[in-house]
Amino acid sequence: MHMTTAPHLLNEDRPDFEHVLDEALRIVLGPDDSRSAELPLNGEQLRTLALSAADRISSRAEEEYDAYRRLRTQARQDVRDAARTRESRAFSYGALGVADGAGSGAGLFAVLAVLTPLLAGAAALIFLLIGYAMGAVHPQPAIAQPLRTAGWFFAAVAAAAVLLGAIGLLLTALRDGSTALHDAPDGLPPEVHAAREAWQQALLERGLLPFLDDALRDPATAAAAAPAPAPAAPRMPRLGYSRPDFSSPHDAASPRTAPRYSSPDFTSPDFGGPDHTPE
Structure with a gap:
């Protein structure tokens, strides 16, 4: 319930x-x-x-x-601020670097983690394209095979760099997640x-x-x-006018009661006249 x-x-x-x-x-x-x-x-x-x-x-x-509620809100805000600070510091290290040795090492690692897959992948693509293009020529140039070998080497380097970068991101997420605030009781400060x-x-x-x-x-x-159930929605209020009563002019002039009809009193010349005399 x-x-x-x-x-x-x-x-x-x-x-x-x-x-x-x-x-x-x-x-x-x-x-x-x-x-x-x-x-x-x-x-x-x-x-x-x-x-x-x-x-x-x-x-x-x-x-x-x-x-x-105040303490919980403040703790969550502190966690968000710390996460933003770490992201800002990592970005500044990777983009600009710092003068001290630790900062330079972190910045160099960040730069290498980004550039290595890109450069190695580009080199692998160029060498493989040239090597296999030369392999289609008869007779095949002697440099074609070394170019293909170099291309596959750089492809392996790019794949390894991508894998290491993914592992680094996973470890960073796990480390940051361990300090984050969760709704479970054990995750609260x-x-x-x-x-x-x-x-x-x-x-x-x-x-x-x-x-x-x-x-x-x-x-x-x-x-x-106990609280009463919520009242039903109010009905639409009745407007201040009513349906007009339309009628024809004939209806307005005629009486409301139905007219009475009687049969006419027909008489012949032989009956009922004033000059009639019996024989």
Whole structure:
């Protein structure tokens, strides 16, 4: 289970929070969850409550956490500065060289490490092309074979220089990596590692254990205090106009009620007239 978003904690510190939470649950529930049967909440319920209140719990160890973050940030910055300094020094030695013997040796080695593969490769290409071009001529000149031999020699020198350069880069990377700061506990400087342990101890004693004890004493209150789910996105507001009611002129002039129809009273000349007299 992953921890819900806690604004005080960085993403890289959330696994530490869950690790301390597991330790607190072992203390509260006993070894192998031996006390789970007699408690109102089981381990999974307690874990869910603690994760949902991670920001409130972590704020109880805020001072130790801020100190840990400051030291860790400073240590990482020191490592980056040292790496940039080494790269700048190596570049200055290789490009310009220095007056003292050690600096001159380092600069000469850097220059040779760069130029040797290039020069040897170019010489190998020239000698091989000329040697094999002469080998196509009949009769073959006597110098063709020595040129080919020299070309393969310089090709071997170029390959060996490239291999040695790769080994040197690998050794340099391993040496620099051994002094770099890693996220693993063993890779932290002593002062950062001590600050990390102090934060985790404060988080356990002042944050998680009191929270779990309160949750066991009053589960209903602990559940009610958990952050509510995020509200749904608001609906679009109703605009201040309505659909117009279109009607034809005939509809506007005519009454709403349906007209009544009656059949006409037809009469013949023999019936119903005023001048009709019976025979």
